[in-house]
Amino acid sequence: MATTARSTLTLGMAVITALTLTGCAGFGGGGGSGDADDDTLTFTTWASESEQAAFEDLVAQFEQESGATVELNVVPYEQMFTNIDAQLGSGDAPDIFRVDYGNLGVYSSQEQLLDLSSYFSDEEVDAFTPAMWEAVSFDGVPYGVPHQTDVSALLVNLDMLAAAGIDTSTLPTTQDDAWTWDEFAEVATQLRASMPAEQYPFVVNWQQGGVLRWLSWLFQAGGSLMDEDGTPQIDSPEGAAALDFTRSFYDQQWVPPASTPTGTVYADSLFSEQTTAMAFVGSFLVPDLDYFNEFEWTALPMPRDERGATDLGGNALVATADAADPDLAAEFLRFMASEDAMSSFCGATNELPTLTALEGDAVEFAIRPDLMPVFVDQATTIEPQDVAQLTSPAIAEIGVAMSTELEAAFVQGQSTEDTLANLDAAISEATGS
Template sequence: MSDSSPRTDVKRRRFIKAAGVTGVTALLSGCGGDSGGGTETDGSDNTDTAGGDGGTTTDTMTAESFTLEYVDVDGDRAKEHFAPVIDELNGEYDTDISLNFREIPYGNMRQQLLTRVGGGNAPDVAAIDQIWLGSFYESGELMSFSDMKDAVNFDDYFAGFKPAVQQEGDLVGFPITTDVRGMYWHKNMVDEAGFDPESPPETWSEFYELGKQVHNPPETYGTGVIVASGIWSVPLFSAGGQFLSSDGSTPRFNSEDGVQAASFYDAIYNTEDFGPQEPIFGDHNMPREFIGGTYATTPVYGSWLDFFARQEGMSNEEIKQQFGFGLTPHPEGGQPATMNGGFAWAAFNTTDRPDIVRDFMTRISTQEFNRKIARVTGRIPTRQSLLDASDVWENILWSETIKDMLEYGGTRPVSNWSTVSSVLNPELQRVAFDRAEPQTALENAAQKFRNQV
């Protein structure tokens, strides 16, 4: 992601003394082949004991054996979650099937997978961040599952997840679990300011009023929000806007709705002025700063914030007692909105055993397996039929609120998303740093997009 912003721009309303905005790269270069920085956890899965002389041989791929390589993000799902599926496959095929489960840190994962795909050494199956699917689809190496929609009851997925896994009408993945973006606030700060600590403001004007009341710099700022295209999706959706045309070829973010959405950043950091003096962007420690009380609210953040709170030693009970969570406020005349993230299972058509891989994908994409994965990981399920599955939701904070939010979910476009983010990020930062009007900034981003696509 490119987060660079020109240093020569003159501020419109006030001067911010800053060292300058530097580019931040979230993805590190990875190695191809099997080294890749991932952690192999397959142990001796591929070791067979030969008869007769009592010797031992190791086969990774023979006519009678197949090792399915699966790649996932570090620290989310685990090999043992898939062991029963491998056992089922072994009962169906006259082949000794084993699982090579690999984990890669999130920051390295996209580049490592793209390097392997480009080198003809793709894994069989991977859990891929939905916003990366467009890049892999363009490689021509993703397996199609359009003929499996009925087998996995594709209609059961929430509508907000479907566009990301369907490219040009072709089904190329299955949503696993998700997250939502909403507003967090410190209940005690909101209460002391005379507002309801159990309910967030619904409109931007109400949010601005709250933010200014709790703004007490430099101890506490009224709000903290990251300036980035992904975060900006929620104001954009709530204003009725979209990033691109349906085919992903034409910018739509520079519409009147987009200009209204960009004014959200302008208000927080400039016209209403209740954010920190330096706008937040790039790789920032904002979650822990919010938890520590630097910001009274944060209007667009992912539902994984509880992970950081637990790292600070807080229990679920303490988290819910101290913080509130709900929908991000929307503009007057706008609509409630959130943005769904999460990973999707995808497979590569370079596999030696497409029959086994397709069977594996069918089994892990069923409603029951989605239920299991959501339950053991504590992640939000992607299927409507699991809204009433109490065992899934018992470990998810603000579960009833999140269930309601799923109905308002939208996703970022996966086609040309890397280009969208690279042109939008610096222009949104210029708005936040008071160096460009929202309309001018978005028109600049739209022109850069047209020049690159």
Template sequence: MHITRRTLLAGLGAVTLPVALAGCGFVPQDTGGQADADTLTFTTWGTDAELAGFRTAIRGFQRAYPGRKVALNAVPYEQMFTNIDAQLQAGNPPDVFRVPYYSFGAYAGRGQLLDLSRSLNAGVGDRFTATAWAAVQSDGRPFGVPHHTDTSAILVNTDLMEQAGVTELPRSVDEAWTWDELGDVADRLRGALPDDVYPFAYNWQGNGVTRWLSLLFQAGGAFLDADQKTPAIDSAAGRRAVSFAQRFFEERWVPANDSIKSATYASDTWYRQRVAMVWSGAFQIPDAAQTLDFPWTATYAPRQERGGSDFGGNALVATAQTTKPDLAASFLDFITRRPQMQDFCERASLLPTRRDLVDGGLRFRVRPELTRTFVDQASVIQPEDVAQVASPDMASIITVLQNGLEDAFVGGAGARETVATLQRGIAAATGGRA
């Protein structure tokens, strides 16, 4: 049994590490010698590589600003947000925490995050890509900083591909397979592989249901209008995206247990060599390189009307209840400077949000030749895609998507019925008009 990211995270214990902290975005003011006023609490989860990146940055903070400290608390992912929510309700949250972009909007919408527009220098936003900066905005103001991103390309078992005579893969994001071309490849694999080995698996299990939205974007669709309330999924593009995903199951391109609510993650199926391809984020690369005993590489997710991909990754946010807003802003500035972001992303095989790293200069420490595939894959994500996922109601929308798409993929609901159901559910979640 290979160690997945999820099982790895579950095994991490709580760790507290004091470190020094400061940054040029905002230099903390003198606190009169009060120890607590000089210590920032920071809660996160992380893989071994991610936590090593945080700790390396923390040592840099201590060298730069002796006396400014951060208490780093690392917890298992499964406990992370149960703990954060309970602490917010009790009035004793950490000063800073890590949050997925798809959860950011809910915290910002409830007024639980610190408005950084007055704390960060005005030019800090210019360091980030437009897409990344859009992901941490609420009502036109920043309530966090985009620490890193990730997106799903396709990991490929080259041995299984060669069994079907597929030896050429797209060499650029502009040459990515269209849906028809992906279907042709899947048909070739289905005909050549053993009955219990499948062409691919899609990583939309659990909260990963947001990755189905990549197909919706590829079809030229949206699930919310610009107001983040009015549902837009009941459309020709929505029906095409549902119908195409239904073919995965109807034509046995994916295993039957690759559904939205499956307890089996797509990556687990690929590790066991039961599929030739898997949609995956770059974060899987270090584990795969250490674990797999078959040759593999990466290629691009498909395109249709346009390229489309998921905006994964995490922001760093300060809580509105923090008594150290200046120190929190200093931390958020420091950790997103180029040296710290480059080190973190290269260690953990994650994608940067800084313009000067996206445009070059980044190389994963493991399988560096795959860096460009994931960086280019992320380039097809549009700011308007991210703005939808940053909806304050995204947690409720995720439940709507999980239920509606599961019914479409394994419950027999048709595409037209499915998007109509999703439209009504999203309207109920956002208070918009269906």
């Protein structure tokens, strides 16, 4: 489960890999060629066990209510976009597919997706969280529905914090009382002083394609990656503050030295093994952690500096531009993004809704509902300008450069000045600015 769910947060980097590979045999195709049966949709997705069960239930409900047939094709994430790219090229793509918000910009900018402008009224658009509707839009045009989202918060091992003399009865629980960077550093310093060398205060979940989660720290500092025209903004005092603070994680031995953007061990694994006392982790991993963890743990809001911020996880559902029946495809997307369907899906999977009517405690989460208000509250820190940057068609290429440059800064001694200058140049090249 963790592998497929975690992959929803790669934020576009999979596309670069996918474009270099050929299609895999055995991957079911689509109905985009125009030869599909009447009232039949093809829907391709990857899914965890809980997600697949939820998709199957909702597909059955849609079929019963609409009289249509939906052919659900669940595939490994590793194959997903390689094959979608090949099928789009051959005109045999599925009518509907799932895509993370980072990858969506690549497809929408190439006119490969169905324009949904005529299928949603202004009132229906306003029902979505503005940042999430921004996530499915390109040049102001919606090319999908924001099906769900996922954000990171800070998980803590209560026993390990108590052993370090930290009062666990006064831990922050909301954005209003979230730790500042300075307060978070004090906690990390206290933990480091009390722990054996083989344990660490915390770990950040920016490994293996998650490098864009570093931008949470940039946004917290009040900085930006680029402006709306793609002009780099990262080489700035705010960029320097974010880089210096995150570099201190390694200089102060607050994080495992191998847990860099190119590391191969995920943050949730290090937390479950009690190698770290705290971990930045997305809500989609709560079910796994609840099953495996044999210690008492809870969730806290991420630290904040000039503002609160977090990562943009989750996925949209999109229809291809040459779907056999665009109206039916749009009807299915509208159904999946309805209050009842979204509440059911998110509640079963510990993922977060994108409709404002489902904010707060409106969704009944199946596992550890006591933790989910922290993630729900954390999601409110995502601002539309953050989303616009994270869904840029250039973000995949930028992410590759970020992985290289942050690795050089964190473990190879590259200066803040050189790192920011290199990132600035990479953004300019990727956006053509």
